[in-house]
Amino acid sequence: MPFGEAMRRRDFIKAVAGSVAASPLAVHAQQRALSVVGSISPDAPDLLQAFRQGLKETGYVEHENIAIEYHAPQNQIGRLSEFAADLVRRKVDVIVAGNTATALAVKEATTTIPVVFITPGDPVTLGIVTNLARPEGNLTGITWLAGELSAKRLELLHEVIPGAARIALLVEPNSGVITETIVRDVQAAARPMGLQIRLLEANTNSEIDAAFATIARERLDALFVGNSPLFNSRRIQLVNLASYHRIPATYSGRIYPEIGGLMSYGASVTDAFRQAGVYTGRILKGARPADLPVLQSTKLELVIIPDKLLVAADEVIE
Secondary structure (H helix, E strand, O other): OOHHHHHHHHHHHHHHHHHHHHOHHHHHHHHOOOEEEEEEOOOOHHHHHHHHHHHHHOOOOEOOOEEEEEEOOOOOHHHHHHHHHHHHHOOOOEEEEOOHHHHHHHHHHOOOOOEEEEEEOOOOOOOOOOOOOOOOOOEEEEEEOOHHHHHHHHHHHHHHOOOOOEEEEEEOHHHOHHHHHHHHHHHHHHHHHOOEEEEEEOOOHHHHHHHHHHHHHHOOOEEEEOOOHHHHHOHHHHHHHHHHOOOOEEEOOOOOHHHOOOEEEEEOHHHHHHHHHHHHHHHHOOOOHHHOOOEEEOOEEEEEOOOOOOOOOOEEOO
16 A cells, blocks of 8 residues: 555544544443442441442442442431432432432332342331342342340440449431331330330430430430431431430440440441442342342441450450
8 A cells, every 4th residue: 555545544544533532422432331320328438438348349349340429318318309319310220228218219219220228127117128038129238137136235235334224215206117116125125124214316416415415414324326327427426425424325336436435236237338239239240139139237246445345345446
């Protein structure tokens, strides 16, 4: 081929390649080459890292072959439907719902996009799925014992603070069935131990402050904090108030002792988020939610500060 003709051919190929690269359609196709996961979950670094670890176990790494669109609801429960609608509008490949209220909001928003939820309690009773073994529809996920562990948590609190006879039980009424189960189990467990339970409710930050004012005024001996999305998001407020009022408290998860809370006993939520990452990866590879049974995370953790129940503790943070 003559030299001039070869040059013209190379120029033509470069021009075509350049126009394709600059094409909006080509750019969009490149962007959608990554699988996209929509997440409506707590803005907690350890939980997000655990979720990413589960994805990695199935071959997905953020920014390499997967993108994640984040929404962190925190105290914005009223905006959950808005967040869910946004992810549906973006046509993400999978939606991850980090608690019960979010799972129900996403369920209302879509019947086609696969959903992986992470929630305590019984998803059937909560109305998320109709069957644990074959969840049907577009939802599956991870659950763990919540209220069922309350009796053991109360027993551990009584063992650490044996002189405490009047226990404040702080719950969030908005948590519905989960709260009802906690109240029932704690009151039942208190009777044979001779403990008196003072039920306190809080749905807002100001109501949390008011609950601690009651604890101080009535000189209650110890505090049992129920499992709740609000309480998890306000854990710094709870731990600081417990410290200020010098009230020994037990919490539902390790995120409280990590910032100075006395003790916690419950399922490993980080492990549940890791398992959710694995399920998300399996769905991205083609699995149907209906064929993935709802898993129950059975890894339990006792975390205490200071050196109480050292033999039984999985971890002590100094």
